[in-house]
Amino acid sequence: MQENLYEFDEEFRDSISTVDAEGKRVWVYPKKPSGRFHNWRIVVSVFLLSVLFAGPFIRMNGKPFVLLNFFERKFIIFGQVFWPQDFFLLALTLVTFFVFIALFTVAFGRIWCGWMCPQTLFMEMVFRKIEYWIEGDANEQRKLDKAPWTGKKMVKKGGKQIIFIAISLLIAHLVMAYMVGVDEVVNIVSQPPSEHMAGFIGLLTFTGIFYGVFARFREQACIAVCPYGRLQGVLLVKDSLVVAYDWLRGEPRGKIRKNETMDSHKGDCIDCKLCVHVCPTGIDIRNGTQLECVNCTACIDACDDVMVKIGKPKGLIRYSSYNAIKEGVLKVFTPRIAGYSVVLVALVSMLVYFVATRADIDTTVLKAPGTLYSKTEDGQITNVYNIEFVNKTFNDVALEVKVEAPDAASLLKIGDPNIVVPKEGKLKGLFMIKLPEKDISSMKMNVTLGIYQDGRKIETANARFIGPIMANRDKK
Numbered sequence: 059m060q061e062n063l064y065e066f067d068e069e070f071r072d073s074i075s076t077v078d079a080e081g082k083r084v085w086v087y088p089k090k091p092s093g094r095f096h097n098w099r100i101v102v103s104v105f106l107l108s109v110l111f112a113g114p115f116i117r118m119n120g121k122p123f124v125l126l127n128f129f130e131r132k133f134i135i136f137g138q139v140f141w142p143q144d145f146f147l148l149a150l151t152l153v154t155f156f157v158f159i160a161l162f163t164v165a166f167g168r169i170w171c172g173w174m175c176p177q178t179l180f181m182e183m184v185f186r187k188i189e190y191w192i193e194g195d196a197n198e199q200r201k202l203d204k205a206p207w208t209g210k211k212m213v214k215k216g217g218k219q220i221i222f223i224a225i226s227l228l229i230a231h232l233v234m235a236y237m238v239g240v241d242e243v244v245n246i247v248s249q250p251p252s253e254h255m256a257g258f259i260g261l262l263t264f265t266g267i268f269y270g271v272f273a274r275f276r277e278q279a280c281i282a283v284c285p286y287g288r289l290q291g292v293l294l295v296k297d298s299l300v301v302a303y304d305w306l307r308g309e310p311r312g313k314i315r316k317n318e319t320m321d322s323h324k325g326d327c328i329d330c331k332l333c334v335h336v337c338p339t340g341i342d343i344r345n346g347t348q349l350e351c352v353n354c355t356a357c358i359d360a361c362d363d364v365m366v367k368i369g370k371p372k373g374l375i376r377y378s379s380y381n382a383i384k385e386g387v388l389k390v391f392t393p394r395i396a397g398y399s400v401v402l403v404a405l406v407s408m409l410v411y412f413v414a415t416r417a418d419i420d421t422t423v424l425k426a427p428g429t430l431y432s433k434t435e436d437g438q439i440t441n442v443y444n445i446e447f448v449n450k451t452f453n454d455v456a457l458e459v460k461v462e463a464p465d466a467a468s469l470l471k472i473g474d475p476n477i478v479v480p481k482e483g484k485l486k487g488l489f490m491i492k493l494p495e496k497d498i499s500s501m502k503m504n505v506t507l508g509i510y511q512d513g514r515k516i517e518t519a520n521a522r523f524i525g526p527i528m529a530n531r532d533k534k
């Protein structure tokens with residue numbers, strides 16, 4: 059009977075627990091979590107937050123290990139510079155990433171959300187802990203919110219908001235350091251705002267966003283905004299590992315009555331609702347897997363505590379899957395997982411191959427806009443080209459450009475004859491190709507250029523050469 063209830067009574071999905079019937083926000087006061095999973099989460103969070111804050115300071119060959127400079131469209135990942143020219147690599151990385159996300163979620167549900175997501179780390183392990191420290195546990199917070207504004211309440215509420223703003227400011231600096239580098243952030247904060255107006259506005263904007271998210275918006279970010287959270291409905295399957303309530307063991311639930319022992323109590327759930335009280339998204343996991351559940355494990359710890367007290371085995375709420383609870387066998391490697399794994403391995407192999415064989419210099423040759431050809435006094439036809447080099451290395455690179463085909467063509471560099479492309483930079487130039495008119499075989503010909511570094515050819519570039527129309531040559 060309970061299984062039917064579990065499977066078919068889905069009315070709770072028509073609304074979310076943090077919004078009331080009138081559409082107003084219901085503020086969640088989760089009870090302070092504690093227990094073995096919470097202790098492990100603290101260890102993992104300290105480690106991950108340390109890595110996150112250390113990230114912008116980690117350098118390879120004097121360069122940031124990771125830099126995501128969207129403003130200049132330059133990205134350094136694991137010490138490798140990527141430019142917009144590497145767009146296909148970015149696209150491949152994104153596809154690989156999405157397949158990985160799908161595979162990971164199908165197998166392990168929302169482990170990312172509960173253990174690794176920065177939103178959960180900062181919300182539950184930083185902001186919420188400060189709130190408990192200043193305002194006390196859930197009931198004390200409720201009382202404080204209802205209490206009249208006294209000096210004590212103002213100190214507590216004001217102090218909390220000041221600390222929240224200070225941490226939001228810190229996180230904003232961290233995000234900026236990932237985007238523009240630590241040195242630039244130091245410049246922004248050490249010089250007058252007028253000299254770095256964009257950076258200054260960026261810092262204030264990020265501070266405002268983080269303060270708004272962690273002080274007010276909170277679990278709504280996971281429930282209503284996060285695209286990964288919203289995708290759970292299509293990614294999770296009945297074999298996915300999630301935080302799950304064992305309804306076969308727990309039901310029929312009910313409080314222990316006077317003179318009743320646990321042996322005469324039918325289900326193991328004593329309906330104490332502690333699992334609901336600790337939930338930071340305000341849901342009842344006994345209703346089944348829900349979009350709001352970020353797999354934070356707080357309900358596992360709370361219920362384990364209850365089970366120990368009433369002399370029942372732990373794990374009424376545990377990491378498991380729907381099918382594992384129903385059939386008693388946990389299957390992780392399913393055919394779907396096998397299929398995703400094959401695709402993922404193929405994509406990762408391609409990505410590794412393309413990154414490993416990626417050229418350090420990218421050359422683009424285009425005919426100068428608005429030009430066709432010119433004829434010199436000595437009977438040569440000339441075309442003018444724009445050339446752009448992108449140097450993806452951390453050293454200046456001296457290059458030489460030669461025409462390789464057709465044989466009769468010659469190249470004339472316009473401007474500085476030396477080509478030195480600055481490290482992690484671009485160099486634009488102009489050059490001309492000359493071809494004797496007698497060697498022009500059609501109105502549009504291909505010319506091939508070789509790009510040389512230290513006498514070694516590193517790249518081949520092609521361009522179109524336009525010549526005059528000749529009735530005897532171009533007529534079809």
Ligand code: SF4
Nearest residue numbers: 327328330331333361
């Ligand atoms: S904490 Fe455990 S026993 Fe208490 S209501 Fe939740 S599932 Fe039932």
Ligand code: SF4
Nearest residue numbers: 337351352354355357
């Ligand atoms: S249901 Fe449990 S695991 Fe899910 S968010 Fe609530 S407390 Fe965390």
